[in-house]
Amino acid sequence: MRTQNYSRKRQAIYDLMLSTQEHPSAEWIYTKLKPEFPDLSLGTVYRNLKLLEENGAIRAVTVISGSEHYDAIMTPHPHFICNLCGKIQDLPAKFLLPELTSVKRIRGVGQIDLTSLIYYGCCEECSDENKV
Amino acid sequence: MRTQNYSRKRQAIYDLMLSTQEHPSAEWIYTKLKPEFPDLSLGTVYRNLKLLEENGAIRAVTVISGSEHYDAIMTPHPHFICNLCGKIQDLPAKFLLPELTSVKRIRGVGQIDLTSLIYYGCCEECSDENKV
DNA sequence: ATTCATGCAAACAATTTGCACCCTG
DNA sequence: CAGGGTGCAAATTGTTTGCATGAAT
Numbered sequence: 001m002r003t004q005n006y007s008r009k010r011q012a013i014y015d016l017m018l019s020t021q022e023h024p025s026a027e028w029i030y031t032k033l034k035p036e037f038p039d040l041s042l043g044t045v046y047r048n049l050k051l052l053e054e055n056g057a058i059r060a061v062t063v064i065s066g067s068e069h070y071d072a073i074m075t076p077h078p079h080f081i082c083n084l085c086g087k088i089q090d091l092p093a094k095f096l097l098p099e100l101t102s103v104k105r106i107r108g109v110g111q112i113d114l115t116s117l118i119y120y121g122c123c124e125e126c127s128d129e130n131k132v
Numbered sequence: 133m134r135t136q137n138y139s140r141k142r143q144a145i146y147d148l149m150l151s152t153q154e155h156p157s158a159e160w161i162y163t164k165l166k167p168e169f170p171d172l173s174l175g176t177v178y179r180n181l182k183l184l185e186e187n188g189a190i191r192a193v194t195v196i197s198g199s200e201h202y203d204a205i206m207t208p209h210p211h212f213i214c215n216l217c218g219k220i221q222d223l224p225a226k227f228l229l230p231e232l233t234s235v236k237r238i239r240g241v242g243q244i245d246l247t248s249l250i251y252y253g254c255c256e257e258c259s260d261e262n263k264v
Numbered sequence: 265a266t267t268c269a270t271g272c273a274a275a276c277a278a279t280t281t282g283c284a285c286c287c288t289g
Numbered sequence: 290c291a292g293g294g295t296g297c298a299a300a301t302t303g304t305t306t307g308c309a310t311g312a313a314t
Contacts, residue, residue: 003267003268004268004269005267005268005269005312005313005314006312006313006314007268007269007270007312007313009269009270010269025303026303026304027303039270039271040270040271041270041271041272042271042303042304043270043271043272043273043304043305043306044269044270044271046303046304046305047269047270047305047306048269050305062194062195063194063195063303066278066279066302066303067302067303067304068303068304080238080241080242080244082242083245089241091238091241095235095238097229097231097232099229100229100232100249103227103251106212106223106227106251108256109212109221109223109255109256110212110214110253110254110255110256110258110259111253111254111259112212112251112252112253113215113252113253113254114251114252114253115249115250115251115252116248116249116250116251116252117232117247117248117249118247118248118250119235119238119244119246119247119248120244120245120246120247120248121242121243121244121245121246122242122243122245123241123242124240124241124242126242127242127243135292135293136293136294137287137288137289137292137293137294138287138288138289139287139288139293139294139295141294141295142294157278158278158279159278171295171296172295172296173295173296173297174278174279174296175279175280175281175295175296175297175298176294176295176296178278178279178280179280179294179295180294182279182280195278198277198278198303198304199277199278199279200278200279
């Protein structure tokens with residue numbers, strides 16, 4: 001991990017990541033922080049997200065319609081992603097069965113660092129809207 | 133599903149998808165088919181991959197270093213993705229526990245269409261190389 | 265002072281799209 | 290001949306990067 005100086009903007013990005021239920025993209029974070037940091041640039045958000053990921057402070061969930069989304073909750077847990085609105089929801093860790101996370105190596109395949117379980121479907125808000 | 137004409141190129145793309153162990157990106161398919169179809173264009177590959185996906189003939193696995201990768205095996209099964217070389221391997225369906233695939237709906241969250249289980253780590257080829 | 269952090273704009277790379285033309289049914 | 294299908298190139302979009310400047314140690 002490369003040595004880092006303190007940076008008020010990086011701190012703000014991380015704090016925002018921690019405080020939200022969203023699974024933000026760079027753009028989302030940029031828009032949220034811009035009022036407080038009028039001189040914030042999108043490049044800084046990208047750089048810091050990458051840095052935080054390298055430091056193990058946050059992790060990438062997946063790419064949704066072209067943009068990467070991040071999660072600051074580092075306890076292993078699955079996600080639910082709505083195919084209609086793209087919203088990502090955390091699922092309780094119990095949905096990630098111990099039989100899955102206990103697998104550390106698959107013979108003839110490789111060593112496992114991370115297990116990603118994602119359910120794709122239609123969230124309740126979207127299915128309610130579609131009924132109306 | 134919109135009505136479609138027969139297209140020799142679409143057929144070739146699908147055949148190639150079926151015949152390979154790779155989990156191709158658009159670029160990979162383009163390169164493979166270009167010799168046989170010298171007038172093939174990358175746009176056509178993108179258009180047809182999207183069409184095949186809409187038709188349920190193939191499915192997107194995930195985005196790896198910026199590009200989408202597809203799978204023509206539609207039987208539910210997990211994947212192993214190497215963080216170093218990016219190679220995607222199919223895992224036997226038994227690795228996708230029935231407790232996972234039997235979940236069709238999560239209360240307060242939504243309906244599930246698809247369950248994606250991806251193991252990320254270091255494949256055997258890459259760990260061998262790193263030892264040398 | 266030295267190294268890190270940032271704004272800005274240009275560069276990049278994957279994908280999409282408009283349009284004219286060809287092919288399939 | 291009507292509606293796909295495609296090549297081509299331009300446009301879009303998310304992300305990265307080079308450089309000059311400002312901040313942290």
